[in-house]
Amino acid sequence: RTPHPAPRTGGSMPARHCVFIDFDGTFAAHGVAPPQHADAVRRARSAGHTVLLCTGRPASIVAPDVAELFDGMVASAGAYVRVGTDVLRDTRFPQELGRRSVEILQGHGVAFALEAPEALYCTPETAARIRAGVGSPQPGLAGGVGRGPQDIVDAARTPADLASCSFAKISLWGSPVRVEQLAEEIGPEVGALPNSIAQDDTSSGELHLREIDKADGLRQVAGHLGIDLTATVGIGDGMNDLGMVRAAGTGVVIHGAPAALREAADLEVPGPAEHGVLIAFERLGLL
Template identity: 60%
Template sequence: MSASVPFRRRAAFLDFDGTLAQNGVIPRAHTEAVLRAREAGHAVLLSTGRPASIVAADVAELFDGMVTSAGAHIRLGQEQLRDVRFPAALARRTVEALESHGAHYALEAHEALWCSPRSAERLEERRAEIRAPRDGERGRGFADILSAIEVTEQLTEVSFAKIAVWSAPVGIERIAAEIGEAVGALPNSISEDGRGSGELHLAEVDKADGLRLVAERLGLGIHDTVAIGDGPNDLGMLRAAGTAVAILGSRDEVLAAADEVVPGPAGHGVVTAFERLGML
């Protein structure tokens, strides 16, 4: 950046799966871009549908903070700004609906990924997908999910922020409709099939909540925020941000919300975005 151009501090919010990372692993170029942007004086936060429990420690330490569980849990530095869970009665109704359909699912909280024994066993079957990170990469892929699992028979008693459903005999939208309008449904990245997989979340919670709350706490205007994402759960923050960046190949509605389009993790799109915005 030219010395004649006044410094403009920004807060960037990066989606994880499909944006920053591929299959749960961050390429070295993205790690270096995040560190360089922070060294230049910008705030960089992870903004993911994942709960904090499945964000590896070496990934979390890259950032100034994290918006996890798609906006339900927000941390800036060591300060917790938000922790929203399903109310107890709604949580019980949701678990009962999933059990009635024989779904395989996990209840997501920042402290653990809660599973029934049969759902945990189904996840364990995917252990063969794990590979060792290469030099400079961060995150352990599916191993980060497996390491967060806590098994319990009492899922109706668990406190959680969101649910990942990766196998059900009916569509995720139908399950959400049975539970009620307080719960929304979206596609997710921990899936075994198309129609019967996705995320169940509190309809009132969105990644955009984290963007606005963190920007306010940092004393930045919305025009100084940047959101980068590729999925349906990124739409809120893309539409809320001062500058929205979508990943090439995203759904049409995601691309339509973007001011810029960059490649995915294999093409080091976060580097491209930060360079275009003068953040490096």
């Protein structure tokens, strides 16, 4: 990919752009976004640009005050796409594949949550583990948007039969086997990624439909809005952002992102604590 020739300032980009922003590690740290990021999104939208959240999280764990900042969202890493009140996509695991996934995870004794736009489905034991992980807000993000782990706690549901639930993606923790091995056991339809929230835990991860990617959501939204892909911006920090960054007209990554992501990007900015999204918007002339 040819690097961006120079930082852009002062509205030098074409009149209307569509911006897709990852949440964890990009827009927010530990589930809380700095107020400077929220303000940057409001200002960009006021300037005529369309801004969407593009996250691996399901819509059910996106806080209402976060969701209302944006024109819509690409959630569950591309499985759920909403622009305004229009839901363009809501793709779930096929029923038998979902049941097989649950049975294999339970057979290995894995703690997991089935992610759907309406809720997180898990066992009572996993729900208790999620509740135990709720801590105090991170320093330096006072007054930010989002409630950190509390958003996850509030979405948790404990149905009697997990295998009958409809879901789009799976998050898991404390797996005794590699996440990639779990995906192989479930079947070729399923891919594996490191967990975008708990990156420091090598036993954590995400299982997703292999055919689904954030890039699909980006393309679908751009088509729905009649915006050329050259007028799209993708901002992310993890491997589930790679397709989005590659597909976008301008790719932006966070310092410290994996090498493959950095190679695909046009611009690098700091993380949420240093207001990287604001810096990106300023350099790209979106404000």
